[in-house]
Every structure is written in structure tokens, then in C-alpha cells.
Amino acid sequence: MELTLDKVGKVVGAETWLRDIDLTLQPGAVTVLLGVTQAGKTSLMRVMAGLDAPSSGQVRVDGRDVTGVPVRERNVSMVYQQFINYPSFKVFDNIASPLKLRGEKNIAERVRALAGRLHIEPFLDRYPAELSGGQQQRVALARALAKGAPLMLLDEPLVNLDYKLREGLREELTQLFAAGDSTVVYATTEPAEALLLGGYTAVMDKGRVLQYGPTAEVFHAPRSLQVARAFSDPPMNLLAGEAGAGRLRLPGGLDLPLPRAMPGLVGPVTLGVRAGALRTAPRLGDVALPGTVELSEISGSDTFVHVSTTAGEMVAQFTGVHHFALGDAITLHLHPEHVHLFDAAGLLLSAPERSSLA
Template identity: 75%
Template sequence: MDLVLDGIVKRVGPQVWLHGMDMALHPGAVTVLLGATQAGKTSLMRIMAGLDVPSEGRVRVDGVDVTGMPVRERNVAMVYQQFINYPSLTVADNIASPLKLRGEKNVAARVRELAERLHIEMFLQRHPSELSGGQQQRVALARALAKGAPLMLLDEPLVNLDYKLREELREELTQLFATGDSTVVYATTEPGEALLLGGYTAVLDEGRLLQYGPTAEVFHAPCSLRVARAFSDPPMNLVPAQATPGGLRMPGGTELPVAVAHGGQATVAFTLGLRASALRLQARPGDVAVQGLVELAEISGSDTFVHAATPWGELVAQITGVHYLELGSSVTLHLDPAQAYVFGAEGALVLAPARPGRN
């Protein structure tokens, strides 16, 4: 399905929820809508589905203007944060409902196939109320897949599940989407989820589309500070810097050998961006060191997040492995200048690290 949004604006009373949004989804691929709560993700998806009409702009599907066409006249499948199933029907009948509406044959075989793909085949004769939250969401996903719609919209479908279930379903969804023919739109607040799903990512903030492109490209080359903030978890470390003949002068006087154009003006201000994963406890040749005091050492899974007070401000380092650091103890963080992002005074990207695997 070719879905094109042309100048989409959504107003609710005096408030503007979506600002002049243009986007052409890549057919047959996954597009992730990434942004914080109230970034405009759900508003945009409701317009894509036909649940709402834009205040301005047009929605085109395969070249046909469908603006204002109600959802019942469109072939769209949607999965919400709150898993929605028919409580009086068994799991099997829930999944079969769109198949029966289309008058398909071999419904039972298709239901079992989908149930097996989502690991709920043992629950086919149960009712939704007899299932856990994760199992109910799998039923909702199976029913959406059974619909076979050319457009599938998923509005933060895993947000209400516990951590383990989210991890399991993320991996399964990645495989399901890869083998499907639908154009998929998936809304999330989590950068890690966007990276796992791959495909394309549209970064939204306060109802504006900031950047849209292949997920890896948007992650490695965010066009602005706003995109970098939205596509970093934990948040990107941001440090004010001044231009020098040799690169950038950081707070405290440290010189960072980063080549940025500044027209020979020594007073040009930049913002240095460092992902938490770019900071290390062990030095490597060519590294720049930053001294600090440990404010917090948080162990999460197989990583340790070290919060340190430094002359550059508070820095967060994501260190692989489990490390026990005493609060208030001295710590030296090391970074490779080649891993630095540099943003100009207006927030636009000036310099990004070389992409992995690219010259």
C-alpha cells in the first residue's frame, strides 16, 4: 500500500495537535513513529486509519484521495495499547472473526497457523478473561494479522506489558513483520524498540515531524538536537563547547580535537553530543579523559549506568557489565573524539561519527 500524507494539520479547539505534516510511507515496510507522550503519534495514526479527519491536508492511498473516508470503508487493522478482544468469544473465534467476515475457506487451519506463530495455540478454546495480559495482546495481534489488511497500525501495543513479555513480543513482531506483506506503522516512545524493529523511523515532537528515513540512518545521523534527544536512551549527553583552532574547548579547559568549520571565529558556540555508550572506564589510544565523581551507579540487566558529576556537567556512561562504584568516589570517563556529535548554535547537526561499517 502507498500511503501519502500531504500537509496534514489537526486542530482541536484553539490547540494545534499536528503541524503541516508531509510523509510518504514506504510500502510493505515498517515505519516507526517515535516520540514522547503527546508528540502526535496517536493523532496521526487515527487520521491514517480514518478514525479522524484532518483539519487541513489530504490522505492518499495508492494515489486515491481517501480524506474523510470512514474507517469502516477502509481495509485497515489496528492494535491499541489496551488489548481489545471479544470477551464472549473463544480465542479461536476471536482470531477467526475477520476470516469469517471475508468468507474465507480453511478458517480453522488459518487460525491454528496464526496461533502457533504467536505461541497461543494451547489457548484456542479459552476466553480472553482466562488469559494473562500478554496472552490477550497476542490474541489481538493474531486477529489483526488474520485481517490481512494492507495497512496495519499498532499504537504502543506493548506498553502495558511487563518487561519480559515486551522483550519476547518485540522479537516475535520483528519476525512477523518481516514475513508479511502489509505496510506497518508502529508507535512507540522507546528508541530501543525502533532500533529493534528496523525499517523506517519518523521522529515526532510536539506535533511536528522532525525527521523521517531508514531507522539506522536517523539514529546515526540525527538532523538536529531535538531528534538526537528523542532517539537516545538514556538521553544523549549534551555539553556546551567553544570553537578553537584545534577543535572544541570544553568546560574546564579540555581541548577536544574535533574538526568543525567555524569561519575562524573563536567565539562560535557549539553543543557536543555524546551517547552514553561512547563513554568508557578504560582508556584507549587517542581518548580524551574526563574526571568526575560518582553520583549514581545503576545496574540494569548486563549494563551499568554511571552518573558522574564532571566539569562538563553531569554525564551518564553506559558501561557493559556489572560494576560496583561507591557514591562519591572518583571516576575517570574516557571517550574517543571520533564518537562525538556536534550541533550548531541553532541545533542543526554539524558533525556525526562515521557510520559503523562505512568509510
């Protein structure tokens, strides 16, 4: 199923929720809507589903205009942040409900297969209220998958679950989506979730789609500073620089060669450096950034170090657990090939070659 949005806008009262969105979803693939809270993700999904009509523009499904066609006349399934199940139905009947409505055969077999894939088969004879939050969300997901709709919309479905449950379900969902034929739209505020789900990503901000494309491509080559800020966790390090004579000059007298041949590049630029591109042990061609540790924090299996350098504030991400004391002198090392360059208007000039990031 191909879903196309043509100049779609949504105005509610004096507020503009969606602004001239042009977007054609890749059929049969996962598209992640990535953006902060109130970026417009839920508003866009409601228009896609037919829950809301756009104020302007057109929605097409496989070339047919469905603008304003209500959700009850479309074949769509949707899963929300707050899991929604039928409280008076047991788990089995919750999952089976869309199959029964369609008069499907082998319902028991299909329900048990879905429940097994989502690890809720032992709870089929229980009511939703007897389950944990994570188990209830799995029931809602199983019912959505059972519907087999050509368009499946998931609005931050894991946000209210604890860390361990989220991690497990993300991996399972990636496999489930890959095994199905639905076009899937998945909203999240977390860049790591977008990367894990893969597929395609639409980065949103203030009701606009800033960039859409294969997830890895959008991550490695953000079209603008806005996209780079949105699709980076921790945030991309941004340093003011001046380009000239084939080199980049940074505050504090630091200097490095242009990462790629860009004849005639002169004037103010912004350097973007991912936290994972910084290291403490130098390699051939690295530039040294001396500084002082301002904060060190451990998250999962990574250590994040906030460093004050003469070029600006930096965050470095190191794999493993490391100890850095506040106030310690530290030298970060960076290879010029790992730098993103943005012009004075915030548009991408160049991005690292994917092979250079290995």
C-alpha cells in the same frame, strides 16, 4: 500500499494536535512513530486509519485521495494499548472473525498457524477473560494479522505488559512483520523498541514529524538536538563548547580536536556524546574527562554511571554489572570521532562515521 500525508494538520478546539505533517510511508515496511506521550502519535495514526478527518491537508493511498474517507470504507487493522477482543467469542473465533467475514478458505488451518507463531495455540478453546494480559494482547495481534490489511497500525501495543512479555513479543513481532506484506505503523515512546523493530522511524514532537528515514540512519545522524534528545536512551550527553582553530574547547579547560575536518568552524557548538561511547579504559587518541560518581544504577545487563565532570554532567553506560561507590573519583575516556556536533541553532553539523563506532 503507499500512504502519503500532505501538509496534514489537526486542530481540536484551541489545541493544535498535528502541524503540517508531510510524510510518505515506505510501502511494505515497518515505520515506527517515536515520541513522548502527547507528541501526536495517536492523533496521526487515527488520521491514517480514517478514524478522524484532518483539519487541513490531504491523505492519499496509492495516489488516491482518501481524506475524510471513514475507517469502515478502508482496509485497515489497528491494535491499541488496551487489548480489544470479543469477550463472547473463544480465542479461535476471535482470530477467525476477519477470515470468516471475507469468506476465506482453510480458516482452521490459518488460525492455528497464526496461533502457533504467537504461542497461543493451547488457548484456542478458551475465552479471552480466562487468559493473562499478555495472552490477550497476542490474541488481538493475531486477529489483526489474520485480517491481512495492507495497512496495520499498532498504538503502543506492548506498553501495558510486563518487561519479560514485552521483550519476547518485540522479537516475535519483528519476525512477523518481516514475513508479511502489510505497511506497518508502530507507535512507541521507547527508543530501544524503535531500534529493535528496525525499518523506518519518524521522530515526533508536539505534533510535528522532526525526521523520517531508515531507523539506523535517524539514530546515528539525528538532524537536530530535538531528534537527538528524543532518540536516545539514556539521553545523549550534551556539552556546551566553543569551536576554533580546528579544536573544541569545553568548560573546565578541557580541549579536544575537531572530530572531522570542518574548515572555518568558529563559535558556540553543542557536543553530543552517547552514553555507550564513554569508557574507563583509555584507547589511542582518547580525551580524558575526570569526574566524580554521583549515582550508579544497574538495569538489566548494563550499568549506568552518572558522573559530574568539569565539562558538565555525564551518563556512561557499561556492559555488565560494575560497582561504583558514590563520591568515587572516576575518569571517563572519549574518542573525538564519537562526538556529534550541533551548531548554535541546534542543527547537526557532523555525526560519527558508523565504522568508527564499532
